[in-house]
Amino acid sequence: MKKILIVDDEKITLGMSKHILDLDYETFCATSGKDAIRIYKAERPDMILTNLHMPEMSGFELLSTLQHQYAERIPAIFMTASEDEEKEIKGFDAKSVNLVRKPFRADVLADKVEEVFARVKKVKGNRVPTETDPMTGLYNKASSQLEIGDMCQEVKGTLMMIDIDNFKLINDNYSHNMGDKILIRFAEIVRAAVRNNDIAGRMGGDEFIAFCQNVTDEEIIAGKVRFMNEELLKSAREFVGEDLNISFGVSVGAVMAPAEGTDFLTLYRKADKALTAAKQEGKHGYNLYVEDKKDKNGKGVPVSNIEQEMQVLGESSMGKGAYKVPAGEFKTIYRFLTRVGQNYQKENRFIIFTITSKKGAKKLGDAVSKFADSLCASLRNSDVVTLNGKDKVELILLEAEALYCEMVLERVLDSWKKQEISEKFEVTYEVQLIR
Template sequence: MKNHTILIVDDEIVSLRMTDHILSSEYHTICASSGKEAISIIENESPDLVLSDLRMPEIDGFRLRQIVQEEKGINIPFMFMTADKKDETESKGFAIGALDYIKKPFRADVLLKRISNIFVNLEQIKGLKQKVGTDPMTGLLNKKASQEEIEKVCKKNGGALMMIDLDSFKPVNDIYGHDMGDKVLIRFAQILCSAIRSTDIAGRMGGDEFIIYCKNINKEEIIKEKSAYINEEILRSAKELMGEDMTIPLGASIGCVFAPTEGKDFLTLFKKADKALYDVKQHGKHGYKIFVEDSDDNSANEMAKGLSAAMMLMGERSPKKGAMLLPPEQFKHVYRYLNRVVSNYRTSAYVLLYSVTSDGDVGEEDAADVFTEMVAGLLRESDVVTRFSKNQIMIALTKAAGQDIKVVTDRIDKSWSETEFCDIITISYEMGRFQGK
């Protein structure tokens, strides 16, 4: 099986055909009779090795390599051949980076052996580079290699940079052990790879943090589809690994930024994607957000276009089922608004403050993550939930009567009793009623 392609460059037609005859028995070969023709072939065919004669009119072998490497920016190995007997010619060839050098006339077996050695060495170097740049657990690029690869690609190809966190991963280690945690991380890496093309870049930044760069993608619909797929697959896979009764709310939060719209270098794109990721984590996780610069100015412009544009802008994007999950600062405004509503319209609304306490190895903060996700999914879309503190969750129940509270708390107790945390984590609550201003 011919696994490598060699470009043979020689202005002497007889020598060119002879060399082609020797190499074509072991390799795919392409022939060029001038340096100019060779450059065109290299740009279009991407051969694995260039075997070039040194003495050619217009563009000789030395100049050909210089053009390809320095001016065209194409990194490709060269081997030179020549009838020149001078030692300084050979020295110059090695000085400019040739991997080998053979003098004409040459024996067929010698040429084949020396080219075979070149490919063996290249494969070893490639393997070492991959090993150094690969995360040993997942097989993805590691942090350093991810940054370097994306830095090279984003300067030339627009696309989508995605920062991805595996949500609620720590409880997997705490409850099922680190071996299971490793299995989940490996499966998650496989899911990420299945969500992108082979030409895209995927890496592990460390822990449960991952990064992806998808070339030539600039549409939100595609990111939305990828987010939905990744979240569905990791939950399905987790239940395969840990059992159908697994209730840890595993999922993925994705912060995305488009290049070159928001930048053309890795660090700029990384910071913006990370900011978008933080916003997702603060608004309920298990979803995505696209970073947009100067969003306040854009908002004003959109509002100026009319009521329909303003309503679309202010509306909730991709709402989830269940209660609205807000960060404490935004919940505060809802709380104050409900106080006004109760005072002016004599309606009823209640607030619950749940506390999560632990006597076991599982941290209260991790359990509170799980509890918050669970509660948000149990309540009505008109209710609001926030992570009030490290181990406290506040719930605003709008238009709730006194008798409704027990129904809600019983439902929460029952669902909590079905989780892995129920025997080691205690939940308790206090209830209050909105009193108005």
């Protein structure tokens, strides 16, 4: 007879669940995550039925802890009373995890249990059981390659290589235990960023991977990257304090299938190249890999009239960093964005940097020019920079919510301080939302 561990701090739900399942399964009850861990060690049940939100340790944290400790797939069903809470289990492991909403009928709970057991049995019968990363509960490197390799041959989607920026500084400044804590939390963030039919894994160290089915819109990729950056920074400040002085976030290299390939290694190499580019472009962002258009002989493919016109209108070489333009063009872009902001509610920000000489310093013009160059190198290709007058540099930061803007400013000023000339000049700034 299969064993089921039921975990709930509400005794009524605990008793009702036990009554429903006792006929077909051997059940064990726990009223907290701590008790559940003790019982799991003694009984090694085949499934856990747990309330999603409990004091001290949530059902999500309980399952993560057990998978970390035992390094195995643990079938589980989360009980929840809210539709909003469903997003917290997305991406955990669609093959072995399910959800039931309170209050539930006896037949509904029984069906959910049978469904999970059937899925796990099918997976074990068809292939070698998938192994998980013991720390995070995500797929490990080998399993990620196996699972994504199968999926990318069958469905379209986007492969994302995800790397935590400046993670080593967390270990160096706050201890490896703190680093592990952040890795575990980041795994939860990755799960929340993908859906339950997507795949997420840890490749090792601070590098993660995800394949998102049917995602072929760059806006969706950008949104996932923003979410991961914001949530990771928020979590880091929660753990180490608001005085966190590390430019912390993630860089992502993305590639779409089948446009750029259908086998894992091809997509992986291209995503890795895109990740390197994202790092070079200033970190805390993403780069989408797109192969140049070539025919079978390696020659350029003829383009349509509209593509030719787009090439004429666009830059001959995008280069790296922000788009530096004359003041007149900057004004036109600003006016356009005020219209965009009114219609689409985008959080674009206007920033003015003022450079002033310290006592005895000369050549303000050189300092302003060097600051502008340093600024451009620290930003994305989509941001816009111009010089205004003798002492000002202006910046338009696109789609920059408050936390991201703060992170960018920190990175910009840190980069400037590395310049020898910065010791003789002071930089101040003002920030305003473009409306």
